[in-house]
Amino acid sequence: MQRARCYLLGERAVVLELEPPVSLLSQQRIWGLCERLQTHPEVLEAIPGMNNLTLLLRDPQQRALDAIERLQRWWEESEAQLPVSRQVDIPVIYGGDAGPDLAWVAERAQMTPKQVVELHSSAAYDVYFIGFQPGFPYLGGLDARLHTPRRAEPRLSVPAGSVGIGGSQTGVYPLATPGGWQLIGQTPLALFDPAQQPPTLLRSGDKVRFVPQKEGVC
Numbered sequence: 001m002q003r004a005r006c007y008l009l010g011e012r013a014v015v016l017e018l019e020p021p022v023s024l025l026s027q028q029r030i031w032g033l034c035e036r037l038q039t040h041p042e043v044l045e046a047i048p049g050m051n052n053l054t055l056l057l058r059d060p061q062q063r064a065l066d067a068i069e070r071l072q073r074w075w076e077e078s079e080a081q082l083p084v085s086r087q088v089d090i091p092v093i094y095g096g097d098a099g100p101d102l103a104w105v106a107e108r109a110q111m112t113p114k115q116v117v118e119l120h121s122s123a124a125y126d127v128y129f130i131g132f133q134p135g136f137p138y139l140g141g142l143d144a145r146l147h148t149p150r151r152a153e154p155r156l157s158v159p160a161g162s163v164g165i166g167g168s169q170t171g172v173y174p175l176a177t178p179g180g181w182q183l184i185g186q187t188p189l190a191l192f193d194p195a196q197q198p199p200t201l202l203r204s205g206d207k208v209r210f211v212p213q214k215e216g217v218c
Contacts, residue, residue: 002026004075006068012044012060014067016075018051024140026051027128028080031204037074042067048129048204050138085205090172090187092121092163092210098186105148105165105182117212119143120184125170125208135174135192135200139208142170154180161187163210174200185210 002018009015016033018026030048037046037055044056057067094117095102106113125139132138148165155178158164162173164181173179174191187210191201202208 004072006071008064008068009054012056014055014057014064014071016053016055016071020051022051022128022140024126024128025080027126027140027204029075029078032080033074033078036078049131050128085207087207087209088202089209089211090163090189091213092185092187093213094120094163094185099163099184101151101164101182102184105146105184108148109145111145116146116184119146120165120170121210121212123209125210127202127204127206127208129204130200130202133173133175133177133192134194135202137171137191137202137206137208139170142168144168146170148182150180151182154178155183158183159186161189161191163187 004016004018006014006016030051030053034046034048034053037043042058044058047054047056055067055071057064093099095113102113102116106116109116111119123141123143125141127137128140129138130136142165146165147168150166157176158173158179158181160173160176162183163185164171164173164179164183166181171181172187172191189201193199
């Protein structure tokens with residue numbers, strides 16, 4: 001079992017943080033514990049992250065130290081949970097203005113841009129968690145040959161829908177924002193719409209495939 005440490009975060013939160021590496025099994029255990037604690041009377045909100053779980057407490061001054069001890073015990077007793085999973089296909093225009101870093105990623109991987117697209121779109125990805133901005137999916141399952149460092153100097157503005165690679169992960173920017181991931185494509189699909197319920201397209205445990213569009217320039 002992965003070792004975990006629990007600690008206070010600010011005045012209202014307790015965090016469970018696992019030692020590396022990140023794995024799908026550990027994420028499934030986090031999902032299971034998160035689901036269990038969502039209805040706990042002392043927990044205001046349970047927030048899953050990458051190799052961590054944050055609890056916002058209803059009465060932190062009275063319960064914080066107890067929560068640290070109990071969270072550690074709950075983790076040791078937890079089991080992996082497979083949430084109801086959906087298969088979501090995301091259309092992507094690769095390369096050109098939609099993916100300005102595709103050629104650089106290909107050169108670093110010693111591939112052609114077409115090979116990068118084929119490899120990136122052939123995998124089935126797992127949504128580990130939603131974070132950074134509303135609807136942003138951190139996806140596990142990127143082929144090791146495509147692992148690429150983030151940009152040394154982040155862009156001031158990344159267009160909404162941009163598909164990028166950051167280290168060992170790939171993901172999609174739901175909203176325009178500064179960002180440092182390597183951009184290889186773009187999707188017209190809206191990953192966040194506050195007028196919808198729920199407002200995010202994806203959720204933890206979903207399966208994602210990227211589907212190249214003919215308009216893409218590779």
